[in-house]
Amino acid sequence: MTHANLMNNYFDPNSVYIEEDFRRRFWMGSHVFERLPCDVQQVNPYFRQKRNRAGRPSFSPHQKVTVALRMMAYGSPTDSIDETHGMSESTCLDILQEFCDTIVQLYKDEYLREPNQENLNRLLRKAEDRGFPGMILSLDCMHWDWKNCPTEWQ
Structure with missing residues (x-):
């Protein structure tokens, strides 16, 4: 349900929030954000959506990236993430660690280098x-x- 709400609010064609809202909340344009779930799941299987032992879908790549960005951009505590996204503290911390490691691996050559x-x-x-x-x-x-x-x- 949280994945459906996230998609309905920000990513579906007739989403609840407009691009300006997205930019204010995520500190980037939606076109930049959309690259992240695609890129990270290609490099790190942790970000691919799987099924849990009960056969239900796990958290989506969009949910995981959203949580990592919210924790970094706003310093959101894991308690508030649990309330809004239904993720435990340990899951949030795992996501943040995996995201940071993956972003460095993905973009270090292009963006995380000294300028020429x-x-x-x-x-x-x-x-x-x-x-x-x-x-x-x-x-x-x-x-x-x-x-x-x-x-x-x-």
């Missing part, structure tokens, strides 16, 4: 266009005067 000069130039141009010149070496903004910086309020 072309990437650096592109990022510097973007930052400068937004009013933050030279921000590559201070992504935490520690070298930028910011009158509303939370550490300045203390």
Whole structure:
């Protein structure tokens, strides 16, 4: 039932929520999200939907990816995941560990690498266009005067 609700809310053609809602809740577009369940289950059998000993379907790849992303993006505790997705604490933690390991394995060469000069130039141009010149070496903004910086309020 939780899989059906998830699909009805976000992924079916006439879903309850629109793309803007999806982007706000998942911090990415639905087209980016849709790649994840496909990619992770090709590399890691843990994400493929199987049947449990009672013959019922286990959690779907969409459910597992959703739980992992919610735990990372919002710091959702496993208790709240249990309430909304019906997953035990140990299952949530297993999913998160498998997801992180799989994402690193899948995307490290493309996304989890040091930028080359072309990437650096592109990022510097973007930052400068937004009013933050030279921000590559201070992504935490520690070298930028910011009158509303939370550490300045203390």
